[in-house]
Amino acid sequence: MGNQPTNRKTLKSIRYVFIALAASTCLMAGCKQSYKEDPAVEPASLQSSFASADAATKGTVDAIVSNITAMHYEEALTDLQKVYSISGLTPAQTNAVLGVKTFVMKKIAEAAKNSVPK
Numbered sequence: 060m061g062n063q064p065t066n067r068k069t070l071k072s073i074r075y076v077f078i079a080l081a082a083s084t085c086l087m088a089g090c091k092q093s094y095k096e097d098p099a100v101e102p103a104s105l106q107s108s109f110a111s112a113d114a115a116t117k118g119t120v121d122a123i124v125s126n127i128t129a130m131h132y133e134e135a136l137t138d139l140q141k142v143y144s145i146s147g148l149t150p151a152q153t154n155a156v157l158g159v160k161t162f163v164m165k166k167i168a169e170a171a172k173n174s175v176p177k
Contacts, residue, residue, distance in 0.1 A: 102123070102124035102127055102128070102159065103124075105120055105123065105156065105159050106121070108149075108154075108155035109142075109152060116145065119138050119142055120138075120142060122135075123138045123142070123159070126138065127159070132166045132167045133167065135163050136164065139156055139159060139160045139163065142156055143156045143157070143160070
């Protein structure tokens with residue numbers, strides 16, 4: 060019974076070390092992802108995912124890619140939400156839309172952060 064407080068302190072310390080390790084691993088993994096490294100967020104992969112879609116959807120996807128290229132991220136996000144709301148998307152289409160949407164949202168957040176005066 061004399062070791063019980065020491066064991067609790069040791070277990071708490073070990074738990075905090077594991078939490079810190081897990082958090083740092085997540086942060087490092089998140090920092091390594093970028094637009095160029097992850098093919099799931101390439102505009103070309105979005106276009107190829109919708110190659111067999113109807114003309115209206117293809118036009119919207121083309122507009123998304125054009126808006127991303129022109130750094131008009133708000134317009135791209137609006138169109139991405141339209142495409143995402145289409146019923147019957149395949150898993151590949153859904154993943155492509157969500158990947159590009161995540162990228163666009165990060166770009167909007169970066170732009171907002173950079174526009175705030177320091």
